[in-house]
Amino acid sequence: MREQDLSEDLQKQVQQAAATGTALRIVGSDSKAFYGGACQATTPLPMAGHRGIIDYEPSELVITARSGTSLNNITSLLAQHRQMLAFEPPGFGEYATLGGTLACGFSGSRRPFVGSARDFMLGCKIINGGGEVLNFGGRVMKNVAGFDVSRLMVGALGSLGVLLEVSLRVLPIPKSELTLAYTLSAGEAVTKMNALSVRPWPLSASAYDGEQLRVRLSGAQAAVQAAARQLGGDTDVQGECFWQDLREQRLTYFQQPGNLWRISVAPASASLSLSGDWFLDWGGALRWLKTEEPAEAIHAATAKVGGYAVCFRGNNKTDWIRLDPALMALQQKIRAAFDPLKLFNPGRLHR
Amino acid sequence: MILSDHFIQQCQALVGVNSVIADQARLRVYECDALSAYRHLPALVVLPETVEQVQAVLRLCSTHQIPVVARGAGTGLAGGALPVERGIVLGLSKMNRILAIDPVNRTATLQPGVRNLAISEAAKAHGLYYAPDPSSQIACSIGGNIAENAGGVHCLKYGLTVHNVHQVKLVTIDGELLTLGGSGLDMPGYDLLALAIGSEGLLGIVVEVTVRLLPLQPQTQVLLAAFASVEQAGAAVAAIIADGLLPAGLELMDNAAIRATEAFVNAGYPINAAAILLCELDGMPEQVTADSARAESILQGNGAIEIRKASDDNQRKRFWAGRKAAFPAVGRIASDYYCMDGTIPRKHLAAVLKQITELADQYQLGVVNVFHAGDGNLHPLILYDANRPDDFAKAETMGGKILELCVAMGGTITGEHGVGTEKIGQMCVQFQAAELQQFHRLKHAFDPRGLLNPGKAIPTLHRCAELGHMHVHHGQLPHPELERF
Numbered sequence: 001m002r003e004q005d006l007s008e009d010l011q012k013q014v015q016q017a018a019a020t021g022t023a024l025r026i027v028g029s030d031s032k033a034f035y036g037g038a039c040q041a042t043t044p045l046p047m048a049g050h051r052g053i054i055d056y057e058p059s060e061l062v063i064t065a066r067s068g069t070s071l072n073n074i075t076s077l078l079a080q081h082r083q084m085l086a087f088e089p090p091g092f093g094e095y096a097t098l099g100g101t102l103a104c105g106f107s108g109s110r111r112p113f114v115g116s117a118r119d120f121m122l123g124c125k126i127i128n129g130g131g132e133v134l135n136f137g138g139r140v141m142k143n144v145a146g147f148d149v150s151r152l153m154v155g156a157l158g159s160l161g162v163l164l165e166v167s168l169r170v171l172p173i174p175k176s177e178l179t180l181a182y183t184l185s186a187g188e189a190v191t192k193m194n195a196l197s198v199r200p201w202p203l204s205a206s207a208y209d210g211e212q213l214r215v216r217l218s219g220a221q222a223a224v225q226a227a228a229r230q231l232g233g234d235t236d237v238q239g240e241c242f243w244q245d246l247r248e249q250r251l252t253y254f255q256q257p258g259n260l261w262r263i264s265v266a267p268a269s270a271s272l273s274l275s276g277d278w279f280l281d282w283g284g285a286l287r288w289l290k291t292e293e294p295a296e297a298i299h300a301a302t303a304k305v306g307g308y309a310v311c312f313r314g315n316n317k318t319d320w321i322r323l324d325p326a327l328m329a330l331q332q333k334i335r336a337a338f339d340p341l342k343l344f345n346p347g348r349l350h351r
Numbered sequence: 352m353i354l355s356d357h358f359i360q361q362c363q364a365l366v367g368v369n370s371v372i373a374d375q376a377r378l379r380v381y382e383c384d385a386l387s388a389y390r391h392l393p394a395l396v397v398l399p400e401t402v403e404q405v406q407a408v409l410r411l412c413s414t415h416q417i418p419v420v421a422r423g424a425g426t427g428l429a430g431g432a433l434p435v436e437r438g439i440v441l442g443l444s445k446m447n448r449i450l451a452i453d454p455v456n457r458t459a460t461l462q463p464g465v466r467n468l469a470i471s472e473a474a475k476a477h478g479l480y481y482a483p484d485p486s487s488q489i490a491c492s493i494g495g496n497i498a499e500n501a502g503g504v505h506c507l508k509y510g511l512t513v514h515n516v517h518q519v520k521l522v523t524i525d526g527e528l529l530t531l532g533g534s535g536l537d538m539p540g541y542d543l544l545a546l547a548i549g550s551e552g553l554l555g556i557v558v559e560v561t562v563r564l565l566p567l568q569p570q571t572q573v574l575l576a577a578f579a580s581v582e583q584a585g586a587a588v589a590a591i592i593a594d595g596l597l598p599a600g601l602e603l604m605d606n607a608a609i610r611a612t613e614a615f616v617n618a619g620y621p622i623n624a625a626a627i628l629l630c631e632l633d634g635m636p637e638q639v640t641a642d643s644a645r646a647e648s649i650l651q652g653n654g655a656i657e658i659r660k661a662s663d664d665n666q667r668k669r670f671w672a673g674r675k676a677a678f679p680a681v682g683r684i685a686s687d688y689y690c691m692d693g694t695i696p697r698k699h700l701a702a703v704l705k706q707i708t709e710l711a712d713q714y715q716l717g718v719v720n721v722f723h724a725g726d727g728n729l730h731p732l733i734l735y736d737a738n739r740p741d742d743f744a745k746a747e748t749m750g751g752k753i754l755e756l757c758v759a760m761g762g763t764i765t766g767e768h769g770v771g772t773e774k775i776g777q778m779c780v781q782f783q784a785a786e787l788q789q790f791h792r793l794k795h796a797f798d799p800r801g802l803l804n805p806g807k808a809i810p811t812l813h814r815c816a817e818l819g820h821m822h823v824h825h826g827q828l829p830h831p832e833l834e835r836f
Contacts, residue, residue, distance in 0.1 A: 059593035060696050082595055111536065118542055119514050132785045140694040141726040142511065142766035144500045144549045145774070145781055146809060147790055151513070151545035160541070172595030175641075194455050198478065200566040202635060219634065220641035227635060264535030268455040285536050306534030321539050326527055331540050333796035338789070349540065 003052030005066065007125075007133065007164050013045055014162060014343070015131035023346050026158040028068065028100035031093025035104060036157050038317045040347035045162065047099050054165060055139065058083060062122060062139050064167040067099025074098060078170055086114040086171040090247045099163040105155030108247040109205035109216070112197075112267070112282045118154035120169045126153065126161035129339030139167045152334075157349040160338040174204065174218035178228055179239020182213045186271060186278065189213040193283045194268040201227050205243055208280040209253060214242060246281065253279050256290060259314030261298055263287040265307030272301045288312075295319035321349075353394040353437055358415055362397050362439075365407045370445070372396035381440045384425045384432040385487070388689075388743055389772050393420070393434035398442045402520070402528065402558045408441065409556065410526035418805050419524070421552040423463060423495030426487040428690055429771030431499065431551050435805055441556060443494050449473050450559070456534075457564045458517060463494025463557045467501075470562065479564035482509035485767070486678065494557045500549030502767030504600045504674075505631075507725035511767065513548040515563045521547055521555035524798045529555070546793075551769050552804040554797040568633040571599070572643050573667045576655040577624035581605060584626035585700035587653035588724045591630065592697065594649055596642055600631040601725030605704070608677055608721040615680035618673030621657055628655075628724065629674055677721040678732070685717060685734035689746045693757030694766035697727045706756055707731050714749040716742075728766035729757070755780050770808045778808075779815035787812060 017024050023041035028048055033039075050068040058081040065074060071091045078084050088108025089101045102124075107116040123137025126149075137143055137150035153160060184192060189208035196203060196215060204218035214236060217224045228235065236242065245251045254260065256277075263272070267284035276291025291298070295311065299322045302309040311320035323331065328350075335342070335350060363371045372378055373395055383390040399405045412419050418438030425432055434440050447464035454477035459470050467488040471480040484503035485491055491501065497519060502511045509515070518532035532544040547554060578584040584603055591598065604612070604627050609620045620627060628650070632642040643660065650658050661667035673680075681688050695703050704720060707729075711718040717734035731753055735746040754764040754777045764770070764777040778787070790809045794801070810818075 057696075057698065059589040060698060061592055062696075105537075105542075115510065115514055116537065118545055119510065128789060132789075134786045134789055135783075136786065138694075138761070138763050140696060140762050140766070142502055142506060142694045142723075142728045143763040144767060144769055145763050145765050145778060146770070146786075147553075147793055148500070148513070148545050148549055149789070149793070151542055154542060154545075155537075156541055172597060175595070198454065198457060198566055200568050200635065202638065220638050222641055223635045223638035226637045264533065264537055266453075266456045266458075266534035269534070282536060308533055308535070308539045310539060323540055324530075326529060327540070327543070330523075330529065330543070330796065334541060334543075334793065337792035337796045 004049060005052070006050040010045065010050060010162060010164065011127055011131060011133055014127045017043070017343050018129065018131050018341055021341060023343050026103070026162055026345055028097030029093055029095035031091060031096040032100055032104050034313050036348045037320060038347050039345050041345060047162070048095070048097060050164065053077065060139070061141070061170050062167055063170055064139055064165060065098055066165055067097060067163040069098045071096045071098055071101050079173065082173045083170045084173045085120065085168065087111055087117045087120055088247055089117060090249065092248065098166055102154050102163060102166055103156065103158045109207055109243055109281055112285055113204050114171065118151045121150045121154050121166070122169055123167040124150045124153055124163055125165040126163055128161045129341055129343050133164065137167065141169060158345040159335055159349045160344070162344065176221040176224045177204065177216060177218045177240070178224050179236040179242065180215045180217070180228060180231055180233040181236040182233045183211060184208070184213050186210070189280065190268060190284050193280070197267065197283050201231065206283045207246060209251070210277065210279065214239065216243060253277065253288070253290070258290050258292060259316055260312045261289040261291060261309050262312040263289055263302050263307060263309045265302065265305050269305050269307070272305070274298060274301050354417065354439075358417065359395060361411055362395065362408065365411065366397055366399050366404050370398040370400065372398070381422065381425070381434060381442065384422070384427040384430060386428055386430040386771070386773055389430040389433050391434045391436070393440040394437055395439045396442055397439050398445050400445045402522070405441070405522050405556055405558050406526040406528060409522055409524055412439065412802060413524050413526065416800060416802065418802050419556075420804050421494070421498065421556050423492035423498070424466070424490050426491040427495060427499060427769065427771060428692070429765070429769040429773040431769050431771035431804070431807055433772045438805070444492070446558070447492070452477065454479065458561050459564055460559065460561045461493050462559060463497075464492045467491050467493060467496055474564045475567070478567050480567050481562050482515055482565050483512050486675070493560050493562065497548055497557045497560055498550065498552050499767070499769040502723070502728065504602065504723065506723065507601055508597050508599045509565070513545055516544065516548060516560060517563055518561040519544055519547050519557055520559035522558050523555050524800070524802050528558070532561070549769070551771065551808040553794055553808055554803065570636045570639045571631060571633040571667065572639045573661045573670045574630040574643065574646055574650065575620075575659040575670050576628045576630065576650040577621040577657040578626045578628070578654060579624070579656055581626045581704050582701040583654040584628055585697070585704070585724070587628060587650055587655065588700065589697055590649050590653050591646060592725070594645060596646055598630050598646070598725060599633045600629065601723070602629040602674055603627070603720070603722055603724035604674065604677065605720040607717070607719040608681070611684050611719060612673040612677050612680040615683055616672050616676045618669050620673050624656065629670060674721065681719050681732050681734070685736070687735050687737045687743070688719070689733040689735060689743070689750055691729065691731045691733065691750050691753050692765050692768040693754050693762055694726065694728045695757050695760045695762035697724070699760045700724065700727065703729065703756060703760055707753055710749050710752050714745050716746055716749060726766070727762065751777060772807055775807070775810045775814065776818045778810050779818060784812055784815070787815070
């Protein structure tokens with residue numbers, strides 16, 4: 001598809017929506033429509049045509065692109081220069097867009113070691129609920145001028161504004177990577193993941209699928225080899241496929257029916273007393289749970305250890321996320337500060 | 352007395368008589384932060400010791416509509432902790448306990464007044480440390496680091512404060528205690544943790560912080576490369592990054608900085624070089640060996656006239672000693688200096704440095720450049736003499752020009768120091784009116800009456816109009832307290 005700048009059209013559509021009070025469903029490729037609460041808007045605001053790389057110079061470690069640009073386009077362009085989106089965002093679909101990627105704010109297995117989607121966000125151009133086009137942040141690594149609105153957009157599910165352009169920090173692809181595997185119990189796996197993270201090993205992922213703990217090493221070949229020798233374990237020659245399949249949730253675990261909960265806790269937390277099948281990522285800090293337990297029990301068990309849970313995939317669209325009342329009230333005020341008419345994706349994150 | 356006796360007595364009742372400062376002599380200590388060119392005597396200083404006291408004081412201020420300026424160690428360089436008219440200073444220095452170090456989960460939970468360096472010192476026994484290392488790390492406090500999203504020498508690889516914090520407890524102006532973030536790596540809904548970091552005390556008061564600790568790296572190597580021109584040094588920086596290396600630190604010093612530091616600490620720098628680069632690489636020994644070899648060949652290929660590799664820890668420390676002593680060294684060659692903090696895309700390094708030199712000639716002031724080249728974060732030090740009339744005004748105007756140049760080059764007016772009072776005028780250059788209004792609406796969501804650090808960080812449109820396109824001498828503004836949104 002050709003590159004085009006639809007900013008003005010999109011702005012007009014938002015202004016029109018504001019004038020008529022019509023709520024909009026912001027759509028990239030709909031690859032992550034399963035996530036979040038039920039969107040109450042029916043009028044689509046299609047973003048996929050608003051595409052193209054605006055600025056990319058490898059020596060700056062920054063890429064700027066329109067939000068409808070496909071994630072695949074961006075990752076392959078970066079790969080040509082041996083660079084990457086280091087937060088390893090899942091696409092969950094061939095045509096996933098950059099805008100949707102950041103609106104959801106998902107990060108893959110490298111996240112605990114290099115940072116999350118919001119950590120790599122440097123700047124953005126948005127349309128707010130008043131139909132104004134606004135720029136925040138920039139194209140430089142360090143920028144503390146004004147409130148950090150760019151990072152606030154990450155994970156907001158479009159509810160604060162329509163992303164038009166995004167600038168992201170990128171990182172070099174490691175010269176060499178290798179995956180080690182260990183057959184362990186769940187308890188042993190959590191202990192080992194955390195023991196490894198306390199030491200300066202060149203880790204870039206660690207996940208436990210219920211049987212095996214896999215650990216990815218990244219860096220100069222000599223360093224990766226030296227670490228592998230010292231750490232022992234089996235080399236998983238299919239390691240690269242495993243991490244990609246985990247990222248895109250193509251592993252068997254994710255294919256089974258039922259509600260899939262995403263639980264965020266301190267990495268060394270003891271197992272939560274919730275029934276179901278577990279899959280651990282992020283060195284223990286992200287725990288997937290396939291379960292039929294009621295939402296109430298899941299939210300309560302995670303809150304008890306200072307973490308939180310969201311229903312990532314499944315039929316729970318009402319109690320999929322939970323915030324304490326004071327935080328909820330504040331989030332609603334923040335939303336009103338950007339989108340007082342609740343035009344953007346109502347119901348998706350907040351009602 | 353500007354504040355009523357009744358209000359002062361109420362403060363005393365909340366925190367104790369000894370934690371309220373109302374006498375001129377002791378208030379003087381709080382009249383400025385590290386940007387001492389801006390001074391204003393506070394009406395009252397309150398020094399709470401507990402979260403409950405902070406909540407109670409904020410409720411009281413909210414009821415009486417008294418502005419509140421939070422202050423940590425007072426080491427900020429942008430006048431962010433400058434007292435405001437009729438306002439109190441809420442000093443958090445008494446809340447200085449390390450609440451917990453969790454070596455297994457690699458976190459430290461801290462009261463806001465804990466010094467930055469104290470975190471790494473406490474974590475060291477576990478083989479861990481806290482990565483962000485602003486130059487004031489001996490003195491600056493973690494609460495202030497949160498307020499400013501502080502950086503340091505190792506941001507290129509390890510990020511800013513925002514990348515190294517798991518949770519912040521924030522008290523709102525209504526005295527409500529909010530927990531932003533959590534024990535895991537993210538929070539549900541909007542990322543208010545990221546929003547709070549760098550918000551310069553405008554959204555709430557930080558009363559507890561949980562930071563991420565990292566394992567200490569087993570090996571560190573520093574290369575020192577000398578160049579015959581600043582352009583070549585700038586090109587070498589770009590080449591290192593383009594090659595896929597990610598140094599822990601990549602610092603540039605120009606000839607004026609080299610000479611000043613050499614005269615001061617005798618670090619062994621080549622004093623005839625136009626510029627030197629310090630390139631720090633860390634990791635496993637095998638990683639460091641591989642990276643050093645690559646860095647060396649890139650530096651060579653980009654015209655380095657001399658490359659030195661620290662042969663041991665002592666030499667490495669000596670290489671850094673010069674860089675770390677650069678500011679005090681400049682303090683020896685000029686009676687005063689004014690430290691700027693713009694960031695630019697790296698590709699414009701050489702061009703911007705050249706224009707800074709031209710500005711220095713134009714204003715007839717000296718300038719020394721020593722900065723974080725790896726992330727394009729410039730720190731030009733403008734030399735002036737506070738005893739000469741108009742000298743500071745000249746330095747300030749020149750500083751403003753440098754920041755506008757950064758914006759024109761696609762960069763920003765502040766990389767790590769914050770806007771505070773100092774750069775309020777340049778905010779009108781960096782942002783359009785609609786963007787500033789959006790900032791004010793966001794502020795309003797937290798603090799509808801504008802009591803937290805009013806007049807800082809985000810200018811009113813009124814003020815931008817009054818300042819015109821450019822700022823004037825901030826200290827001489829006729830109405831320091833303009834309309835609040």
